[in-house]
Amino acid sequence: MAELRLGPLLRYADGSSATVWVEASRPCAAEVRCADGAGGETQTFQVSGHHYALVPVTGLTPGSSSPYEVLLDGVRVWPLPDSPFPESVIRTPAEGDTVRVAFGSCRWAAPPHGEPDPVGQDALDTLAARIASAPDGERPDVLLLLGDQVYADETSPATRRWLAARRDLGDPPGSEVADYEEYTHLYYESWLDPEIRWLLSTVPSCMIFDDHDVIDDWNTSAAWVEDMRATPWWRERVLSGLMSYWVHQHLGNLSPAELDSDPLYAAVRETPDGTDELRAFASRADVDPPSVRWSYRRDFGRVRLVMVDSRAARVLDEENRSMLAPGEERWVREQVLDGPGSYDHLLIGTSLPWLLPHLVHDAEAWNAALCRGERGARWARFGEDLRRRADLEHWAAFPASFEALVELIAEAGSGPDAPATVCVLSGDVHHAYIAEPRWPEGSEPEARVLQLTCSPVHNSIPLSIRLGFRFGWSAVGRFLGRRFAGHGTCPQPSVDWRRTGGPWFGNQLMTLTLRGRSARLRLEQVRAVRGEKARLAVVSESVLSEK
Numbered sequence: 001m002a003e004l005r006l007g008p009l010l011r012y013a014d015g016s017s018a019t020v021w022v023e024a025s026r027p028c029a030a031e032v033r034c035a036d037g038a039g040g041e042t043q044t045f046q047v048s049g050h051h052y053a054l055v056p057v058t059g060l061t062p063g064s065s066s067p068y069e070v071l072l073d074g075v076r077v078w079p080l081p082d083s084p085f086p087e088s089v090i091r092t093p094a095e096g097d098t099v100r101v102a103f104g105s106c107r108w109a110a111p112p113h114g115e116p117d118p119v120g121q122d123a124l125d126t127l128a129a130r131i132a133s134a135p136d137g138e139r140p141d142v143l144l145l146l147g148d149q150v151y152a153d154e155t156s157p158a159t160r161r162w163l164a165a166r167r168d169l170g171d172p173p174g175s176e177v178a179d180y181e182e183y184t185h186l187y188y189e190s191w192l193d194p195e196i197r198w199l200l201s202t203v204p205s206c207m208i209f210d211d212h213d214v215i216d217d218w219n220t221s222a223a224w225v226e227d228m229r230a231t232p233w234w235r236e237r238v239l240s241g242l243m244s245y246w247v248h249q250h251l252g253n254l255s256p257a258e259l260d261s262d263p264l265y266a267a268v269r270e271t272p273d274g275t276d277e278l279r280a281f282a283s284r285a286d287v288d289p290p291s292v293r294w295s296y297r298r299d300f301g302r303v304r305l306v307m308v309d310s311r312a313a314r315v316l317d318e319e320n321r322s323m324l325a326p327g328e329e330r331w332v333r334e335q336v337l338d339g340p341g342s343y344d345h346l347l348i349g350t351s352l353p354w355l356l357p358h359l360v361h362d363a364e365a366w367n368a369a370l371c372r373g374e375r376g377a378r379w380a381r382f383g384e385d386l387r388r389r390a391d392l393e394h395w396a397a398f399p400a401s402f403e404a405l406v407e408l409i410a411e412a413g414s415g416p417d418a419p420a421t422v423c424v425l426s427g428d429v430h431h432a433y434i435a436e437p438r439w440p441e442g443s444e445p446e447a448r449v450l451q452l453t454c455s456p457v458h459n460s461i462p463l464s465i466r467l468g469f470r471f472g473w474s475a476v477g478r479f480l481g482r483r484f485a486g487h488g489t490c491p492q493p494s495v496d497w498r499r500t501g502g503p504w505f506g507n508q509l510m511t512l513t514l515r516g517r518s519a520r521l522r523l524e525q526v527r528a529v530r531g532e533k534a535r536l537a538v539v540s541e542s543v544l545s546e547k
Helices: 123-133 157-166 180-191 194-202 222-229 234-253 256-260 263-270 275-287 326-337 358-371 377-390 399-412 463-472 475-487
Strands: 004-013 018-024 029-034 039-043 045-047 050-057 065-072 075-078 089-091 099-104 142-145 205-207 296-300 303-308 345-350 421-426 432-438 448-453 496-504 508-515 518-527 535-546
Touching (some): 004 075, 004 089, 004 180, 004 194, 004 205, 004 234, 018 065, 018 234, 029 050, 045 263, 045 275, 050 256, 099 123, 123 194, 123 518, 180 194, 205 234, 234 275, 303 326, 326 399, 345 508, 358 377, 358 463, 448 535, 463 475, 496 535, 508 535
Antiparallel strands (some): 004 018, 018 050, 029 039, 029 065, 065 075, 065 089, 099 508, 296 303, 508 518, 518 535
């Protein structure tokens, strides 16, 4: 009899359809049945000895909330017996509904039950507990996970014990994951957490990778890639990382129509074992990044999300360095500008912040100039070493791409059909803040534009990060940054910006509430009082638009 190994994850959901992701213990028919009669069924597909299904659910009624169950070969496997959680439901939006978007990034898996948590309570665990305690109350309509869903290079003590039983950790890559099977263990560790498992079964989710999903500083520079490709264990690592991301995260980002037209998805499902097909795809994605698109678009009524791959789509040649390959940049532009007036709010999801503390921005632009050779070969070698040590590879480290995004946002936010808000949603930097750009007089877009950054969901926040980012936002830090920029002969950015909220440090989530042309933002952090359950406490609330 087939058993449910992982999931279900409710991924896509619109007014009439949804997709539910599961992993089973053997080949079988996976089925979703909703209480209102909607449902769907599909056969599992196989990758590297694992059996998965992305079940399309059709016949849903707009504006409804329907409990569902999962069956494998006709046997009910979800909800779990004696589950302490409410029924998992598929909620479908109705036209004109309020849209609540919760987002964050950087989540270490919670430790096994009974073991101490070195970084405090998980914000997603705490969100799950709140929703479970009031299942008919407020909940996100979608959860955006903006990178570092798993940490391939920073494994937990429990995972290190599992790895040590499998192979000699004295051999490279040591306690980091090495292959596809070890990646699947990371997802089990993260997604079998009872609260997370239930949360992801009942709140739709959108995901994008960042570096730790593969390795710290992934695709920092051409020299970095060359060094890694000369490392014996790297090829298996990167292929396994891309394969497991496609299976566990990317597929669920796509709509049923996109899945129907995806040739790789069809090929993997049509063969008894899709491992070779998927491995060839991952190899192509690694050596020819422009041939693969990980970015995607989702529309939630009159809210548009364009999720941008700011990690794998890079051009790393120092003379033509770009966050996005030309074809990828064109695609993002087309999605943002498609159908003027068809959306009230534009969300641009990118794991890496567009607007950083001024000191960090200027230091990254300076470093990019050094690596490009603006101050000679000696400084270029110094710049490459510094870039890797200090993680200087955000949008500011790709100056042309930074400016292209400035121009695109201004164009999207201008004119009679401009949306009320344009929000860039990011994580990565282990603190939260709000930053607002200011265009030169006479060129300001009509939309309100904001950088909204929120991380971590569950991770460490060393004192060095707290002090460093506070200083980075300071007037002294800004002055020092301009000195760096002057040394690199870096031009001033075409926009200025100011921090209008934060910095906030802690395990946290941001939530956007969007209705019509109004927009509100809430930041919540985990608060734990001895003897009481952890809760999400409101740290900041602000009105972004009242139109």
